[in-house]
Amino acid sequence: MNTIKGRVWVLTDDQGALIPNIDTDMIFHNRYLHITKLEEMGPYALDNLAGWEDFAKKCQPGDIVVAGGNFGCGSSRQQAVDCFRALGVTALVAESFGAIYFRNAVNAGWPVLVCPALDPAALNSGDEIELDLAGGTWRNLTRGTDLPALKAVSNVQREIMAAGGLFKLATG
Amino acid sequence: MPHTIIEKIFLAHGAEGAEPGSIQWLGLDYRTARDFGGASVVQNLRENVPDKPVADVKRTFFTFDCNAPANTAGYADNQHSCRLFAREHGVKVFDVDAGIGSHVLIESGLVKPGTTAVGTDSHYNILGALGAFGQGMGDVDIAYAFAHGRTWFEVPGSVKITLKGLPAANTDAKDVTLYLCGQLGAAGLLGQVGELYGEWVDQAGLAERITLASMGTEMGAISLIIPGDNPDFHASPGAPYERELEFDIDGLRPQVALPGHPEDVHPVHEVIAQGSVPIDSVFIGSCTNGRIEDLRAAASHLRGGACPPQVMLRVVPATRQVWQEALKEGLMDVFMDANGLVSNAGCGGCASGQIGMTGAGEVQLSTSNRNFSGKQGKGRTYLCGPSVAAASAAAGELVEPEAKS
Incomplete structure (x- = not known):
C-alpha cells in the first residue's frame, strides 16, 4: 500500500485555519466509550468537534482526513482511531499528533502521516489527493500541485502497516 | 556516556540504545487495563493470542476506575468480560471499589524509581512522580503488552x-x-x-x-x-x-484554567478582577487531586459549614485507602456539613461521569486535569486546585483562598 488516492477532508474552522489540539473527546466522545465493535463506531466520529458534527454523514469510504497540530491529544482510547477506520477513511495527515494517538494508529496498521509544514490554503475539502508513503510526498490532484513534504515513516511503522497490525507483526 | 532519566530507564529495560528518536523494544514491569479499554484489550487477546494471552500474571492487572460502579449496561458488560478473562487466567482485578488504577499501583508499593508500567489511561505517566516511566496506551498496545511483556517505543528527547x-x-x-x-x-x-x-x-x-x-x-x-x-x-x-x-514561580498566586483549554491559565485574582464568576458545581478529586493531602487542603476551606444552596459540591477520593483516611480524620464530616456529596473512590467526573456531568449553562470548578469543550457535558468547566475549589464552593463564586493555617 504505497500510494493512497482519495477525496480529502481538511479539518479547518470557519476562518479556514487548521484546528489545533483536536482531542479524543472531540473525535470520539466519552459517552460512546462502551462501544467495542469497530463497525459500530463510525457514526460518532468528530460529533463533538464544532463545525464538524455531521462529518460521519458526509464521509465516504476511501476519503482521507487532514488535520492540524497535536491531533488526537487527550485520552488513550483506541476508538478515536477506529471510528475513522470504521468509516473507511484510508489515511490521516496532520501537522503533528498526540503521542498516544499516533501509536494507536500505527499499531492498528492504519496510515498516519506527519506534515510539519502543512498549508491549509494548498488544499480544500473535496480536493482529490494522492499520498506516496514510500516517497514521503503527496499531491493535490485537483489543482495539480505538490504539497509540502511528509515526515519519513519509521521502519517499525512501515513493518506494522505491511503486516496489517501489531499482533500480525508479532506472529510473523 | 551521560544519559537523561528516560534514557537510563530504557537502558535498564532491555533497550539496545537510548538515542532519542531511535525505536527500541522496552521491557514493561507492569501492564494494566482499566474498564475503559479493558474489554477491547480482552477482545484483542482472545482474537490474536488465545493460547497464551498473559505473559506473566504477577505483572498484569485489571483496574476498574472509570465507570465505577458501571452505570450503563455497556460498561457493565465490558467490566464483566474483563473479570471473566481475569478469572480464567489468574489475573488480579482491582475492582470498582478500589479507586484509580495508577494510584492503586503507587499505594501497592510496586512503583519505584526506574519502574516501567503501561495502562489504558492517558495519565499513566503520573508515575513520573516517583521517577518511574508510566505510559498510557490504547487497546492494541496494552493487549500486546499483556501477551509479550514489552513494546516498541521511540526514545523521547x-x-x-x-x-x-x-x-x-x-x-x-x-x-x-x-x-x-x-x-x-x-x-x-x-x-x-x-x-x-x-x-x-x-x-x-x-x-x-x-x-x-x-x-x-x-x-x-x-x-x-x-x-x-x-x-x-x-x-x-x-x-x-x-x-x-x-x-x-516565586510568589506565584492561585491559578485557574478557563473553560475549554487546560493551557488557558490565568491567576485567579486577574480573572475575578474582570467580574465575579458565580459557580454552580465543584468537583474535588481525580488522579490529579484525589489524594488525602488534597482532601485536607479542601476541607481546611470548608470548616465554616454549609456551602450556599446553589452550589453542588462533589468529592471523590482517589482510592479506597484515601477514602478511609479521610473518614478517620473527620474530613467526611466536613464535606457532609458543607452540603457536599461524597462518592466512592474512582476517577470521578473525568471519563464517563461517575459523579455526573454538567448541563448547558452550568459553571463548574474542577480539580481534574482536562476541561475540553463538551467533555464533561455542555457546562463551562474551570480547572483549579483543591484550595481554590473549596474556598470558591464556600463563597459561591470563584475566589482566591486564604493562606493555609
Whole structure:
C-alpha cells in the first residue's frame, strides 16, 4: 500500500485555519466509550468537534482526513482511531499528533502521516489527493500541485502497516 | 556516556540504545487495563493470542476506575468480560471499589524509581512522580503488552525544566502545575519528557509530585519525571537535553484554567478582577487531586459549614485507602456539613461521569486535569486546585483562598 488516492477532508474552522489540539473527546466522545465493535463506531466520529458534527454523514469510504497540530491529544482510547477506520477513511495527515494517538494508529496498521509544514490554503475539502508513503510526498490532484513534504515513516511503522497490525507483526 | 532519566530507564529495560528518536523494544514491569479499554484489550487477546494471552500474571492487572460502579449496561458488560478473562487466567482485578488504577499501583508499593508500567489511561505517566516511566496506551498496545511483556517505543528527547523560587502560601501544587501548563501550552512538550528540578520540586511531597506529573499529558509530554530516591535513575551530569527551560514561580498566586483549554491559565485574582464568576458545581478529586493531602487542603476551606444552596459540591477520593483516611480524620464530616456529596473512590467526573456531568449553562470548578469543550457535558468547566475549589464552593463564586493555617 504505497500510494493512497482519495477525496480529502481538511479539518479547518470557519476562518479556514487548521484546528489545533483536536482531542479524543472531540473525535470520539466519552459517552460512546462502551462501544467495542469497530463497525459500530463510525457514526460518532468528530460529533463533538464544532463545525464538524455531521462529518460521519458526509464521509465516504476511501476519503482521507487532514488535520492540524497535536491531533488526537487527550485520552488513550483506541476508538478515536477506529471510528475513522470504521468509516473507511484510508489515511490521516496532520501537522503533528498526540503521542498516544499516533501509536494507536500505527499499531492498528492504519496510515498516519506527519506534515510539519502543512498549508491549509494548498488544499480544500473535496480536493482529490494522492499520498506516496514510500516517497514521503503527496499531491493535490485537483489543482495539480505538490504539497509540502511528509515526515519519513519509521521502519517499525512501515513493518506494522505491511503486516496489517501489531499482533500480525508479532506472529510473523 | 551521560544519559537523561528516560534514557537510563530504557537502558535498564532491555533497550539496545537510548538515542532519542531511535525505536527500541522496552521491557514493561507492569501492564494494566482499566474498564475503559479493558474489554477491547480482552477482545484483542482472545482474537490474536488465545493460547497464551498473559505473559506473566504477577505483572498484569485489571483496574476498574472509570465507570465505577458501571452505570450503563455497556460498561457493565465490558467490566464483566474483563473479570471473566481475569478469572480464567489468574489475573488480579482491582475492582470498582478500589479507586484509580495508577494510584492503586503507587499505594501497592510496586512503583519505584526506574519502574516501567503501561495502562489504558492517558495519565499513566503520573508515575513520573516517583521517577518511574508510566505510559498510557490504547487497546492494541496494552493487549500486546499483556501477551509479550514489552513494546516498541521511540526514545523521547528530554527537556530540563527548572522552577525557580517558591509559590505564595495560599497555593497548592496544582497552581504550579497549571502555571507550567499555561506557560508551555498544549503541545509545549510534544513527544518529549520533561525532567523537573528546583527548590519547590525538591521539597514537594508525593501527593504534590503526583499533581505535577499528572498534567504532562496536557502539555503534550510523553511524561514529566521528577527524580526519585534512587541515584541509578538520576540524570548524569552533562546529560543531553534537547532544551533547558526555567520558570519563575516565586510568589506565584492561585491559578485557574478557563473553560475549554487546560493551557488557558490565568491567576485567579486577574480573572475575578474582570467580574465575579458565580459557580454552580465543584468537583474535588481525580488522579490529579484525589489524594488525602488534597482532601485536607479542601476541607481546611470548608470548616465554616454549609456551602450556599446553589452550589453542588462533589468529592471523590482517589482510592479506597484515601477514602478511609479521610473518614478517620473527620474530613467526611466536613464535606457532609458543607452540603457536599461524597462518592466512592474512582476517577470521578473525568471519563464517563461517575459523579455526573454538567448541563448547558452550568459553571463548574474542577480539580481534574482536562476541561475540553463538551467533555464533561455542555457546562463551562474551570480547572483549579483543591484550595481554590473549596474556598470558591464556600463563597459561591470563584475566589482566591486564604493562606493555609
